[in-house]
Amino acid sequence: MSKVTTSPEMFTACTSLVGGMGTTYDASHVDKAYAHIDGGLSNPGYFSEKLDFLLGDANGDGKVTITDAVAVVNYILNTTQGTFNVAAADVDGNGSITITDAVGIVNIILNTSSAGVKERRVREEVVTEREPD
Ligand SMILES: [Ca+2]
Numbered sequence: 001m002s003k004v005t006t007s008p009e010m011f012t013a014c015t016s017l018v019g020g021m022g023t024t025y026d027a028s029h030v031d032k033a034y035a036h037i038d039g040g041l042s043n044p045g046y047f048s049e050k051l052d053f054l055l056g057d058a059n060g061d062g063k064v065t066i067t068d069a070v071a072v073v074n075y076i077l078n079t080t081q082g083t084f085n086v087a088a089a090d091v092d093g094n095g096s097i098t099i100t101d102a103v104g105i106v107n108i109i110l111n112t113s114s115a116g117v118k119e120r121r122v123r124e125e126v127v128t129e130r131e132p133d
């Protein structure tokens, strides 16, 4: 978010925002100052950190199977059908989806990936809104 330089009212009227540490909407903080992951009272923000997807689970069904490797190939061929989680699919973490990621998924399935990769979780920022009262 450091590239956002002018956003005086980016959260205006977003009254149902709630950050990951419980920071709620504040009409006096609607600019980019709160456009970061919520750090609680000492560093309030409107975003949450979400870590609960599995590296390699490209189709987002909660498990890493050969269908995820197929999903990566489909993505490369631009024939994606249904859900495709780019962050989860980028198993080598180089920022782009290539055949290497499909191979990486196969390695995860075969349990031959290098130590650390299997355990790696991918960080992303999400915006959550509360249910209306
Ligand atoms: Ca999957």
Ligand SMILES: [Ca+2]
Residues within 6 Å of the ligand: 089, 090, 091, 092, 093, 094, 095, 096, 097, 098, 100, 101
């Ligand atoms: Ca990659």
